[in-house]
Amino acid sequence: MENRQSGGDLRSKTALALGFFTHEEALAVEAAMGRIFPDDELGPGAIEAGALCYLDRALAGAEIHLQGFYRSGVRQLDVVARTRFGRSFAECAPAQQDDLIEAMARDALPAFGKAPAAPAFFESLRSHTIEGVFSDPVHGGNRDFAGWRLLGYPGPQPSYSHEEQQLDAVIVRDRIFTAADYPLPSSEEGEP
Amino acid sequence: MSQPRGQPDVIVVGLGPAGATASYALAKAGIRVVAIEAGPHRKKEEYRLDEITESVFQRARLGPKFNQELQTWRRAEGEPTGPALYSLGKMNNGVGGTVVYSAWLRRYLPGDFKRRSDTIARYGEDALPPGSSVVDWPIGYDDLESYYTAVEQMTGIAGIPGNIRGQPVKGGNPFEGFRSEGYPLPPLRTAGLSELFRQACEASGYHPYPVPAGINSIAYGGRPACTYCGYNAFFGCHNGAKSTVDLTFVPKAIETGNLEIRTESRVLRVTTNARGHAGGVDYLDAEGNLSHLDAPIVVLAAYTFENVRLLLLSSSDRFPKGLANRHGQVGKYFAPKQLPRVLGILPGRTVNRFTGPSAQGMLIDDFLSDNFDHAGLGFIGGASLGVIQQSQPISVAKDTLPPDVPSWGRGYKEHLVKNWNRYFAIEAQPEGLMYEANFLDLDPVARDRSGVGLPVIRITFQQYRNELAVIDYVRQRSVELLKKMGVEKIWTGPTLTGVGSSHDLGGLRMGADEAASVVNADLMTHEVPNLYVMSGAVFPSCPGINPTLTIQAVSWRAADLLAREWSRGRGL
Numbered sequence: 159m160e161n162r163q164s165g166g167d168l169r170s171k172t173a174l175a176l177g178f179f180t181h182e183e184a185l186a187v188e189a190a191m192g193r194i195f196p197d198d199e200l201g202p203g204a205i206e207a208g209a210l211c212y213l214d215r216a217l218a219g220a221e222i223h224l225q226g227f228y229r230s231g232v233r234q235l236d237v238v239a240r241t242r243f244g245r246s247f248a249e250c251a252p253a254q255q256d257d258l259i260e261a262m263a264r265d266a267l268p269a270f271g272k273a274p275a276a277p278a279f280f281e282s283l284r285s286h287t288i289e290g291v292f293s294d295p296v297h298g299g300n301r302d303f304a305g306w307r308l309l310g311y312p313g314p315q316p317s318y319s320h321e322e323q324q325l326d327a328v329i330v331r332d333r334i335f336t337a338a339d340y341p342l343p344s345s346e347e348g349e350p
Numbered sequence: 351m352s353q354p355r356g357q358p359d360v361i362v363v364g365l366g367p368a369g370a371t372a373s374y375a376l377a378k379a380g381i382r383v384v385a386i387e388a389g390p391h392r393k394k395e396e397y398r399l400d401e402i403t404e405s406v407f408q409r410a411r412l413g414p415k416f417n418q419e420l421q422t423w424r425r426a427e428g429e430p431t432g433p434a435l436y437s438l439g440k441m442n443n444g445v446g447g448t449v450v451y452s453a454w455l456r457r458y459l460p461g462d463f464k465r466r467s468d469t470i471a472r473y474g475e476d477a478l479p480p481g482s483s484v485v486d487w488p489i490g491y492d493d494l495e496s497y498y499t500a501v502e503q504m505t506g507i508a509g510i511p512g513n514i515r516g517q518p519v520k521g522g523n524p525f526e527g528f529r530s531e532g533y534p535l536p537p538l539r540t541a542g543l544s545e546l547f548r549q550a551c552e553a554s555g556y557h558p559y560p561v562p563a564g565i566n567s568i569a570y571g572g573r574p575a576c577t578y579c580g581y582n583a584f585f586g587c588h589n590g591a592k593s594t595v596d597l598t599f600v601p602k603a604i605e606t607g608n609l610e611i612r613t614e615s616r617v618l619r620v621t622t623n624a625r626g627h628a629g630g631v632d633y634l635d636a637e638g639n640l641s642h643l644d645a646p647i648v649v650l651a652a653y654t655f656e657n658v659r660l661l662l663l664s665s666s667d668r669f670p671k672g673l674a675n676r677h678g679q680v681g682k683y684f685a686p687k688q689l690p691r692v693l694g695i696l697p698g699r700t701v702n703r704f705t706g707p708s709a710q711g712m713l714i715d716d717f718l719s720d721n722f723d724h725a726g727l728g729f730i731g732g733a734s735l736g737v738i739q740q741s742q743p744i745s746v747a748k749d750t751l752p753p754d755v756p757s758w759g760r761g762y763k764e765h766l767v768k769n770w771n772r773y774f775a776i777e778a779q780p781e782g783l784m785y786e787a788n789f790l791d792l793d794p795v796a797r798d799r800s801g802v803g804l805p806v807i808r809i810t811f812q813q814y815r816n817e818l819a820v821i822d823y824v825r826q827r828s829v830e831l832l833k834k835m836g837v838e839k840i841w842t843g844p845t846l847t848g849v850g851s852s853h854d855l856g857g858l859r860m861g862a863d864e865a866a867s868v869v870n871a872d873l874m875t876h877e878v879p880n881l882y883v884m885s886g887a888v889f890p891s892c893p894g895i896n897p898t899l900t901i902q903a904v905s906w907r908a909a910d911l912l913a914r915e916w917s918r919g920r921g922l
Contacts, residue, residue, distance in 0.1 A: 194758040200767050220409055259758065284758055285748065292743035293402045309770050311704060311743050314399035317577035318705035323739070325542035325699050337400035340588060343393055 166248065170210040177218030178225060183232045184210060185248035187283070190235070193255045194287045202304045209290025212299030216286065224282070231279035234270050235262070241269050294337045303334045314340070358384040358610070359916065360647040361631055363617045363660070366447015367898050368884040368905040369651030370595035370603065371501065375909035377608035381916055384643060385609060386633055388415045388616045388652075389443030391596070397449070397586030401744045404450070405584035406440040406852075408744065412450060412586065415443040415616060418800040421655055422793045423849045425812040431793065434809055437689050438583070439850025441653045445611060446596025448852065448898065452583040452708045452738075453564035453592050455507050455899040457498050460491035460527040461720050462781075462893040468720055469730050477730055479816040482783045483683050484730075485890045488862050488871035489904070491527045497903035499531050504602075505593045506570040508535035509562030523559040525715045535567045538576065543701050543774055544712035547737040550834035556716040561736065563709035564593040573597060580740050582707030592707075595902075612636070618802065619664040620648055620673055620881065628673075628881040634802070647880050647912065651905070654684075654887040655807045655850075658790045658857045661868075661883075663804055674875035677865045680858060681790035684811065685782040685892035687853030690821045690845055691775040692828040693750060694837030700771045706739035717824050718894050719781065729819035731781035733894045735828055737774060746770045750843040775843070776828040779853075780820045781894040788812070790857045809849045821845055853897050858887040873908035884908055 168181070170188055179187060188210045197203035204210075217225050235258070239247040243254050250258070261267045262276040270276040290299035292306070294313075300306060306313055313335035322329050360376055362369045365387040373383045389412070398404055403411045410417055423434040442448055461468050464486040469477050478484050511519050511533055512526030519532065537560040540548070544560070551558040565582070566575045576591040590597055603609040614636035621642070623629040630644035650657045658681050662672040672680055713736035715721055724730055747766055751757060755765040793808035825842060832840055861867025864876040869888050875881045884905040886897045 195763055196760055198760055198763065200763060203763070256759065263757070287758075288747045289402060289408070289744055292747050294400050296400070297402050306743060308767055309743060309746075314581060315579060317579055319578075320539050323539065323541040323578065323702055323705045323710075325546065325696075325701060327542070327700070327702055329702065329705070335399075337398050337403075340399055341395075342398070343395045 168210070169205050170208055175211065176214055179214050179217070179228075182246075183229070184214065186232050186235055186246065187213065187228075189248045189255055190259060190283055191287045191290065193252060193259055194284055195291055201308045204287045204291050206301070207291045207304040208299045208301035209287050211301075212290035212293060212297055213286045215298040227274050227279075227282065230271075231274050231282070234276075234279070238267050238269050296336060296338050306334060356382070358382045358643070358645045360384075360649060361386060361643055361645040362649045362651050363631065364388070364447065364650070364652035364656070365445045365600065365611060366651065366653070367595050367902050369649070370446070370599040371902040372649055372651060372884050372905045372909035373609050374599040374603040375906050376913055377603045377606040379913035379917065381608060381913055383603070383609045384645070385611045386615045386617055386631065386643070387443075387445055387611060387613050389445070389613065391445040391611065391613050392449075392586065394586065394588055394590045394597075397588045399579065399581045399585065399588065401584075401742045404586070405742075405745070406436065406438055406450065407584075407748070410440040412442040412444060413440050415800065416441045416653075419656075419798040419806050421807045421809050421850060422796045423809045423811065425810070426787060427810060431808060434850050435846070435848045436850040437848030438852040439686070439848050439854060441852065444596075445600055445613065446594045447653075449586040449594045449596065450584050451594070451852070451898060452896070453594075454561050454709055454896040455502070455505065455564045456562050456895045457526060458491070458893050458895055458900050459525055459715070459719050459721075462891065462895070463487040463490045465730075465891055472720065473724060473730070477724070479730070479783060479814065481785050481787060481814065482816065483786060484783055485861065487890055488860055489907075494900070494903045494907060495528065495530060497906045498899065499529070500906060501899060501902045503531070503534050505564050505598055506535055506566060507533045507562050507564055507593075508567035509533045509537050509560055512559070521559060523713070523715055524557050525718070525721050533562060535570055538563050538565060538567045538710045539578070539706070540712070541702070541706050541710055541739050543703060543737050543739070544710070546835050547712045547831070550831050551712075551714050553834060554831065556714045558712050558714050561709050561711045561713055561738070563707070565707055565709050566591045566593065571598065576707065578706045578710070580704050580706055580742070582709060582740055616800070616802070617660060618804070620650070620660060621664070622666060622668065622673070622878070626668055626878070628878050647882070649882040649884055651884045654854045654857055654885055655790065657883055657885045657887045659792070659807050661858070662792050674868050674877045674881060676877050679866065679868045682786075683784035683856045683859050683890070684788050684790050684809065684854070685784045685856050686811065686849050687782060687851040687855075687892060688780055688813070688817070688821065688845070689847045689851060690778050690780065690825065691750070691843040692825050692832060692840060693773055693775045693843060694832040694840045695769050695773045696836060697772070697838045701774050702771065703739050703741040703774055704771070708738045708740035710740075711736050711738035717827055727819075727823065729816045729823070731783065731816070731820050731894070733778040733780035733820060733824040735776050735778050735824060735831070737776060743770075750841065752839060752841045776831060778821065778824045778828065779894045779896070780817065780824065782817050782892040783814075784856050784891060785814060811849045813846055818845065853886070853892070855886045855889040855892045855897060858883050858885070859890040860888045861890060872911045873904065882908065882912065
């Protein structure tokens, strides 16, 4: 899984759909998301959940104001990766990526620069990773309900019984609901 | 579009709980009201069960105007200004105002209206913290009791009253003031977590009661009962079981034939006439055209920040410091609510908080206000403590972590997967005193991003020793209760949760002294006799209780008094 070639392919299967990131940027962001919320024996991680797709779509639309922030942040992340390990962030080994993320969070990367500052970029990446895993699938992440299944969250169900609200009650549902199960009035446009 | 059907008698700016309650009271009295509302009139089907689009900690879709006018914040004069920090505090624009509220609709306690005199009588003048401005309200609980009852009946509140005409009711809040009537609806169900909390409280000698909720426990007012879907706070209710004023007061006001609503219309300033009275408002209509509307009475009923902002933006040669600001009181004594929490994990159990609304919870007032003896404690005031339902995956994943859990990577993921349905919090709502040094004014630099480009509100706020001591004290009580509930691992959330909390009070406080307040007890500005403010901005204190019910009660009372004056021929 880690023996990709330089440049490499995205693991998120979103390459054709990229609306904001360049392929190179997407590689770095995807790699960082995969370390922030990794695939492990507990279940799928951010890459498998399609968090990159969520963020790319957000930056192309509702969070368009963060485009510059991400463009600079990803560039700076690659700069510090090359300085410290001699290769792009996406090409670093997982342990090296962890080092860089940890240093970014602690504001211990003097070469990172200030626009954005490393901790702010880390916080934003972390937030968007979480959102990409746990938001409603209508936004491009949480693919096949990967995030919700990990928790056992059944989505926005229409109702729960009093018995199901008790401690230790086991809640079983035929299917997971999403926001799309609640149709909007026809006069209003849905979100893209 | 901007042509009125004849001149209105009253312009109401903002159709949230304050404006809708006032509009109803005025319209019912035969007064012609035009309400100018910055947001749309949404249908309940437009509310989405989607954390990303709706919730205030994500995109806060329901507050487009608010989001374009975000406040700035500095801790004290002379310190650097940056972005404001919000807990629950991003507000909505639209008919109904705070349609995303939790609908905790509790009355203030009688003592909350006379904190100054009660404190001095019980603990002496030295108990008032330095720099604070602790005052009595110019009205008391008894002035509001009938209005509290009227709002409760109209809204349809579900709960157990503390008393009915002075007779205590088992399971209600014994600290409540005299009630002329109980609640119209039985309480919401008791969830398992609430039951566990109740047992721990009773074992400690405290007095738990279910959250009085503006949510239909049974069908009421032509609206269905709650289905316990769990999308309450941060969300509009998609089936109409949550009682928001767009479903209660507004339709009743429209029925009178005396209320016209202009939606998507943004008031820019209050204009004044040659007599120095309010003449009307300038606003941008739904097409973005600058329009003007005249009326003999203007009521500002927007959110706290916007009411202060509109008065300051309405400056003129005659009112160089802004309207109603002759004594420099506009913006003074601002207090946002802090929402500190103590969290814990119930080992081996599941709590199922994702079922049910956040108004489904259990509370105690034993450590609120002056319900306990403060002698020797070194602070005044307190907090209500409680547990609530409702959790969604993103709010859980972004919640405060135990100190030994990393914020990312395998350790983070493991904590989340293992504990997301085992942890909960005791939520505190502390009282916050008002201080000379905590205030609102116009930011000298920052401008709104709406295209209008007017200054935004700058918040100057920090916590002082008294409030920190309250939080510390109730955290200790929370830890004791958590342990009684069987919690093993305990950690605390932040002490400063935000300067925008959705319970942001003061700034235009009411009082008898013209030099120390902005409006009188009837919510008319001291300086401009036909200009009223109906809003949490007029509150001269910030009790540890959700403010909406009291905002509605004081607005209804003021609108009734205004209607009475009007019928006597005043104002024209």
